[in-house]
Amino acid sequence: MNGNDAYIRIEKVSKHFGDVAAVDNVEFNISGGEFFSLLGASGCGKTTLLRMLAGFETPTMGEIYIDGAAITGVPPHQRPTNMVFQNYAIFPHLDVRRNTAYGLRTEKLDKAESNRRVDEALEMVKLQGFGDRKSTELSGGQRQRVALARALIRRPKVLLLDEPLGALDKKLREEMQLELRALQQSLGITFIFVTHDQEEAMTLSDRVAVMSGGKVLQIAAPKEIYNRPVSVEVADFIGQMNFVDASVTDLADGQALIDTAGLGQIKARATEFAHKGANIVVAVRPEKLTLSKDRPAGEGNAVQGVISTAAYLGDRSHFYVTVAGTDKPIAVAAQESDMSDGQSLGADSAVWLSWSDEAVVLLNRA
Amino acid sequence: MSDVGYIRRHNRPLYFFALFYLAFLYIPVLFLPLFSFNDAIYVAFPIKGFTTAWYEQMLTNEPMHAALVNSLKVGAASSAIATMLGIFGAKAVTKYRIKGEKPVVSVIMLPLVIPGIILGVALLILLSRIGVTLSLYTVTLGHILICVPFSMATLMARFEGFDKSMEEASADLGDNVWWTFWRVTLPLVAPGVIASLLLCFTISFDEFIMAFFLAGTEPTLPIFIYGQLRFPQKLPSVLALGACILVVSFVVVFVSQWLQRRDDPAAQGLGN
Ligand SMILES: Nc1ncnc2c1ncn2[C@@H]1O[C@H](COP(=O)(O)OP(=O)(O)OP(=O)(O)O)[C@@H](O)[C@H]1O
């Protein structure tokens, strides 16, 4: 990551609308040049936080610093940020060129230079030759590109994107994701990207802030959020996860000995809340479990169960395995190549589930 | 057209009512152009013959020209000012959701229901008490008063359907509120502004009562016409003028209706 570690500092920021705390005591930093995502379900306060960065909302409490300067009193038109709006907000009375050039007024460029800048911006978003198009005659993807070009032409330090790909179909969305990421890397500016699509956040971002009910639950790199979620809520929101109730029976040199409801006695890396006797939740990703017909050799963790449903999805398979003692079947995802001996495992087959100690995450019971 | 078919089939009484209504409305009006070409001083049947003499007389009637110019001046000034006030009023009411907005709007709309004669008398008393001489300015003042509610009503409809993120985008791209208003808000509500200008102009142009009370020595056209009715030989050229105004009014109303109907702001090409 280039740039300084705390290019943007959000300090104890809250925003209340009447009784609703849309953003609730949020605190974190964003580095210069980072691709940072705000991820969360609808209504969790993502847009509100972004609008406070852009200057359209004033924090009820707290302060935001950009490049060391407090920005609460700075009106939107004087901030070093530009925004791609959720609905794009393309000016209907201006053509593509004029939309793109809109933000150049304040720079007082001569005609040639401003034309060059517009061409450059349109090229950046692959809209060369669309300049004369009426903005009402554009497809969703093209509107999105105009919104992007219009924001980037001002060469902002920070680009704010509010679910910019939400309205596009899946194929176009994946294409735009790659383009956005490439654009961000070539420009080297900070992107703050709002999305409710966890896959999108995971593929694009350097770091992700998972939000819920106005609060930030976890901020970390995508891999870390996936592998080491800090709470049941985060784990549940990001991908699929098996949760099993458990209690800690013993602690020894950084390892916790845990009695689980259904997965037997297991060992796992201890966490701060995993004190002796604590009621916790054990979480395991479906793809970290291995299925086999016979008990795997060695001392590893293993339990027996019966397959309740099996689904083959080409290169992968999904199974639900009923294990005595658990309240829900355990989900297992397996690559074709992992399947032991190529045996076909259908419903009602008796199987063994096994996993490594590292596969297990200990979480506080909510 | 299937619309007409639908009306004929299921709503015959309504169809006849519409026909009757249109006849009731327009037949008297059509006498105006008819008699303006009639070769007789008296407005009576049978029609005597075709002449353009009244139109020629109209073209040389200096006092009539003066009155017409007065009305145009008053109409232009009061429609411009009323529309300007209407723009800011409608903007304030629809954007800021100000406290006590409902009562404020009601008060602004009040002149719609107060009889013109009462407003006229009230203004006359007020102006004469503070010692203002009656002139075209006082007529303009009165007309602004009655035009603002119409302007507000026209423009509020326009501002209600306005996408707030357009103005936010403009601010985000470096424009302060004034530039944003000039470059985004105004172009997007332009059809409403033009409709309001036309509406206010028409209201002012044929307004009689307020002008009657508030005009000084310079009459507006309706007052001049009223004065002419006492002289039968002048009547035909008034009819000629009336016919001309009728044609212009039709055009104006048609244009303003057309602008109002183009409701979708996304379909506007203005500002280019
Ligand atoms: N202007 C406002 N007035 C009142 N409440 C608001 C306002 N803006 C947002 N809220 C409330 O604040 C909360 C957060 O809204 P926000 O728009 O930030 O959510 P979001 O995470 O962007 O959701 P989505 O994914 O649906 O866009 C919601 O409960 C919303 O109802």
Ligand SMILES: [Mg+2]
């Ligand atoms: Mg949102």
